[in-house]
Amino acid sequence: MTDSNAVDVRDLQKTYLDGLFGRRRIEALAGVTLDVGRGEIFGLLGPNGAGKTTLIKVLLGMVRATRGSASLLGRPAGNRLGRRQVGYLPENHRIPRHHTANSALAFFGSLSGLSRGEARRRSGSLLETVGLAQWGKTSIKKYSKGMLQRLGLALAMLHDPELLILDEPTDGVDPVGRSEMRTLLLNLKAAGKTIFINSHLLQEVELVCDRVAILDRGKMLRQGRIAELTAHAESEVRVVVAGAEDAARAAAADMPNCQMRLLGPNQFELLLHAPDQSAIDRGIDRLRQGSLSLISMSPSRQTLEEAFLGILKRARGEQ
């Protein structure tokens, strides 16, 4: 079991039937395939209605797949033993309002098979971890949305699961809380836990995720490491030089597809489009010939958001 992926999805389809007599068909997942290795932080991205939550619910057995297969920690999706090793933080979760944080942890701990003593023992440190140590005995009716989100995270982690599935975990959490949550997730990863994040906040995902997948209208558009998704198809090198403006303009004019931008007095940024290393070398030589001083040189990248929007745009354009 331990050799298997944490999440393994093959050609997963889910079609909802809607309307009178179920005559309207809504394809929430259209043949999705993905895998999440153990110990990694995986981000599932996609616009609203992409099928992200449906995919998670299929993994947890709340929704039955129409076709395809999915497994969680080596067990079929929805398997009760598999769920024992999963901690889930749903989007817009609702913890029964008659609880305090302590009683909620005791209740959900017992649902996960923990004894009351065990749940109580873990509660203290968990509330400390999520920043609710002072609020354990307070009715959750008095909690803010961010506090409820922190408590939800504590509930997901309570039984020390191997896999955490977090649906919009930073929803309603303030920037400090987000930072703390990032640290927490990285610590969990360091402890060998697998984390499956579903989020709209691409900056957050970019900061913590090892790999991501982009889903749109039930279809898998791309998946891979963030560096792979954000890298341009053609190598671009960003070069910052200092020297005479005429010399810089002349050098830029000699190089194909080179763009120049003034950064400051006698300081310029040149974006070199170079298909290979020799083209880069030639460009650098040309700059040196113009007596320009090389201040910095780095490969150019796009943000995850740019990459995400670009991928979506291309996918929808093709359709």
Next chain:
Amino acid sequence: MRPYLSIIRDSFHEALVSRVLWILLAIITLILLALVPLGFIEEAGSYLADEDIVDRRQLVRKILAQGESQEPSPGRRIWELLDDSNRRLLSEYDDASMGRRRTIHRLVESLRDMLTQDDFYRAEDWAKVRLPKAARDLQTQGLENLPQDQLARFNRLALDAAFPEEIAPIPPTQVQLAYFHWELGLTLPVKPEQLFPAINQLLVATLAILLGVAGVFVAVIVTSSMIPQTFDAGSIDLLLSKPITRAGLFLAKFVGGCAFIAINAVYLIGGLWLILGVRFGLWNERLLLAVPLYLFLFAIYYGVSSLAGVVWRNAIVSVVMAVLFWFACWVLGTANDAVEQLALNPRRIVTIVPAGKDLIAANTVGEVFRWDEVDSDWQPVFVARSNERFPFDFGRSLVGPVYDPQGERILAFERRGPGFSPLGGSTRLLVGKRAEDWRRDEGVNMPDGAMSLLLGPGDKLFAASAQGIYRLEGDLEARQEDINIFGVRIPLPEQGGRFVNVGPDVQFRPPQSAAIDADTGDIVLFDGFRLVRFEADDEGTYREAAEATFDVKLTGEVAITGGDVYLALDGEVRRYDAELALVETVESVSRSNPGSMTVSPDGRVLAVLYRDGDLWTYDCRAHEPLAMSITGQGDVSSVAFDGSTMYVADRVTRITQYELADDSVIGRRQGALPLAERIYRYALHPLYTIFPKPGQLNETVMYVLSSNDTQLGALRLDDGGNGPQRLDVWGPIWSNLVFLAVVLAAACVYIYRKDF
């Protein structure tokens, strides 16, 4: 199991945190606190009620006579203590036509006042009266030393001794209902224990309203949000991600919801139990069994509410569905009963008479029909003339008809029930001859109090009554003339045939059942306490040949064949020999009282028809029950034999004919169904059958409280000597349990298949 126990425990937690629970508990506390001061004050018996004056006229006359006399006497003493207006009322008692009851009431009120006075009794006034021992004992203690209730008792005993024929004696104790120490003015001359059955009944009625209606309604409203909230998006996601099953989650939540009402029910019923025990001395631990029963009642409605909550996830819809369910149950039950009572039962065939080549049947209201093969329907015959029926003469019922093959005629008579009968006069034997197409005609007068009509050997006609056995002598069709005086018919002396008393000369209680041996002419009568076999001597006079007696009154039917006498009772049939020595007791299947017992002409097959519509057959030769396959069991209303076949009536007007040799059905007669019956049979009754009957659980509560599975006397009178009606104690439990299981299973299946 731990997760599910946690869910149940969490429901308790939710209930405890809920303000609604505390509000309900506070209301129950107020109710209980309000009841705590209620209790009995037991005191020496002295209370004089209007009903204690058993001979009013005589009492008034005695008081008047003694009052006018100068000689000291109790009446004289009473007269002295009466004020002028009461004296005048008493003096005018005989002349007053309408105000006598008021006079007695005023006299009793005055006497009650006198009984509390320490100078009511004066030895010289009671000089000629011997006081009872109880009064003498009190007297020896010194009347001036007696507390008020003992003094009143002494005075009452003295009054009873003075007017023993006119005033009912007072029991040693009386109880007074009190609130704190305030007497509520309801004095009952009984011991507290004698009031316990009444208290139990009052309790059942109170609980039926307080818990059965109001409590359940409040509970459904309060708990209606629990299931929808659990299955709300956000909540259910958290719960279903845990290693628990969906059905387990739902059922645990359902049980948890019941826990909410359990807290209230335990508190209310436990409190009532304590109050009854401490304040009234009625420690009825069976009352505590009402807790699970009312919890079960709630569970039925909550099951419906929960199913709606799972499907629609809306608390308001849940409540509305529970209320609609209650309303549907009520409407169905009421409509079903109404159609049965008003449209079906009057038409139900209760007598089948194979009359040669014709088949005659009579229904509950005494209408007689002949089966018409051509029209395949029942045609009315033997129709009463319009002037024979008084529109409100409900007390009448038709006895018979029986078929006299020799005369090719059917014979019957109308029995008058107890009470008012505006037509008055005597009852005539009714005769319908085949030759006259069964036209009804009047024959000889029936003996007074005739209960049944028996056709003996040689087609001799007998009638049984409380006065004995009567045999028809002469021409039964010889019509007697009578004169009509102010609507009362008085018969002139017999001119033709008549019923002659042929014994016995002893008074009998009104017989429940009578039967005649078709071969020997022996007659058996059963009156509940005695089973007697009569046999005729050479002159045809019937004498008591054997007798069996019973300590308690039984309800049953008798039959006699082949020298054996059969007595069918609830759940058993006893076989006696000719000397009425018990030979064996055979268990029958039914749980209600028998309505009739019939023997086949060859004496082999005995058929017992029970009041709940079950037909049980017995082989009188093999002495073992017959395993006949009879359709319509539970709805059978009549049975009759004809040669080697048996007719069984069910479904109101359907008659099925069986071949006794092999149980095969050889004919079926079903008349045209009126619209009301069609609606009942194909829509209303099937729906009613599958619907639960939560309202009937009150019968179970009554049984639990009283441990008596018959309707209590105060609630239902004896049904004409046929014994009290049995309560269906466990039926509602089973039917409701099945319904609850179906509802919960439906909810579980829905949840199992649902994508959340």
